Amino acid sequence: MKFCPDCGNNIEGMKFCNECGYKVNSDVAVKKQEPTQKVDTNNSEQELLKFSTYMFGLENQKAKVGGKFDLSIPQFNYTVTTERLIIEKQGVVSKNRDDVELYKIKDINVKQGLKEKMMKVGDIEIISIDKSDPVVTLKRIHNPLDVKETLRSAVRESKKDMKVSYREDL
Template sequence: MNEEKTLLEFETYLFGLNTNKEGILKIPTEHYELTNQRLKITKQGVLTETKSDIELFKIKDINVTQKLKDKVMDVGDIEIISADESKPKLVLKRIKNPHEVREKIRSAVIAAREAAGVTYRYDL
């Protein structure tokens, strides 16, 4: 099996604020790490931290939504539709350069499917 490698790291864009990862009081944020096998999600609240992930080969579709003010700031929401039973629909909110991030996720998904030998059959 291939070794897991980080391809991209990104997080929720909060109007240019840098998150305080070392201090006592932390700004609530969502941090994402795209590897060649999965998308890791870390949600950091003021008092809690939640970690989850989704295997890339389970991702079926990726959509980007941008409102007018989001287009001006070049941020948007990335919606991921997957075959994951616990979270079939996942929304990555307020991502900087969403179309670029979407394409990187899409490329990683295609590579992960090929590596795992997974194919989908479409009814036309």
């Protein structure tokens, strides 16, 4: 596979990088090993769980548009570390990343209808005290109850490590 020398995006069979617009020359494009993402900033953060939006078997599929362009289906990728939840949206042209610190999460809810229960898919709603996005919904997650429990345990450990406590008015 060939990757863009500017941004590292896959440019196999393209004339321009769909991420940064770099003009691809067959001589300039370099082969690159598995792109790595540095999550560990001070050797204390570890990856606990990695999952993505369940696309019913359409993950990493491409559709031909106008017979010329390959467009991939937008997908959300999630990573739970010991300190945060990383949400990445990989679209056709852009890539967005949002982080939610685990100690800021107040509540985690799972929503499933009858059809979703049968397919073992559901939405996870995360309520936090994050100013930029206080309610985050992780849509179409496979085995959402297992993911919720893993996330809940990570949140409890993060709050314990940060010595964060709270009380509710009764």
